[in-house]
Amino acid sequence: MLTDVTATRYITPLREGGSLPGLIEADDLGTYVLKFTGAGQGRKTLVAEVLCGELARRLGFRVPRLVTAEVDPVLALAEPDQEVQALLRSSGGTNLGMEFLSGALGFDPSAFDVDPREAGRVIWFDALVNNVDRSWRNPNLLRWHGDLWLIDHGATLIWHHNWPGAEASAARPYDASEHALRTFAPDVAAAAADLAPLVTEDLLAEVTAAIPDVWLDGEPGFAAPDDLRRAYARPLLSRAADVHRRVTGIEEVR
Structure with missing residues (x-):
């Protein structure tokens, strides 16, 4: 389960995100990037964030700490921005917070170097979860204290x-x-040898258990949240075995 916090103050919107995430303070005195259930992409984006973020963490990637963040719509009363007001009012209850990495820099493929092993591991992971939003245009990677951090797995x-x-x-x-790391001679086969054996039924059960029931309830075709959790795990388990053989677009830079 994720740690649960309560949002105490909305600081500012982060308008570079398509879903208008916001920076908040919480009752644990932490600062988080908040992603809202009331945003246009809805709760499935938050499910993907939790599943992929927690899976990446267990596979050894650096991912900001995730929390469930309770939002009281009354926070909207203090916001002058009507768009933010509407978002806060429509997002009462359980939302998703990501620990804010103060001072982190957005990854620029032309300014930072990545070794082939790490590049291969990131591309293998993105292939596993079919991440279509790690391009050179929008890497969704941060450089923090000299290390590469993975963020934003909603897509x-x-x-x-x-x-x-x-x-x-x-x-x-x-x-x-168009992957942000394709030019760093990624060794995807080596990554598969290291990481694929780690993706087991038990690991996926642990990761999917972190998804709040409230984001899974009511999905058509599924009687209960645990049925849906198993549905999330099945494609990842089968995909892990051989997805490295189905990665295209990096042959010319190997």
């Missing part, structure tokens, strides 16, 4: 938008031709 697991077609969608190749 992953695209099969959960159409469960009847999930198996076929999860079997498709992964196009890495």
Whole structure:
């Protein structure tokens, strides 16, 4: 389970994010980037953030700490921005917070170097979860204290938008031709040898258990949240075995 905090103050919107995340203070005195259930992408974005973020953490990647953040719509009363007011009012209850990494720099492929092993591990992970939002245009990577950190996994697991077609969608190749790390000679095969054996039923059960029931309730075709958790785990378990063979778009830079 994720640690639960309560938002005590909305600081400012982060307008570079398409879903208008915001910076908040919480009752544990921490500062978090908050992603809202009331945003246009809805709760499935938050499910993907938790599943992929916690899976990445257990596979050895650096990911900001995730928390569930309770939001009282009364916070909207102090906000002059009408768009923010509407977002806060529509997001009462459980939202997602990501620890704010103060002083972190956005990753620039032309300014930072990444060794082939790390590049391969990131591309393998993105192939596993089908991350379509780690391009050179929008890397969703941070450089903090000299290390590479992974952020923003809402645009992953695209099969959960159409469960009847999930198996076929999860079997498709992964196009890495515009990936932010494709020019660093990524060793995806070595990454698969290291990481694929770690993706087990037990690990996926642990990771999916971190998703709050409230974000899973009411999904058409599923009687209970645990049924949906198992549906999330199945494509990842099968994909881990051989997705490295279906990564395209990096052959020319190997």
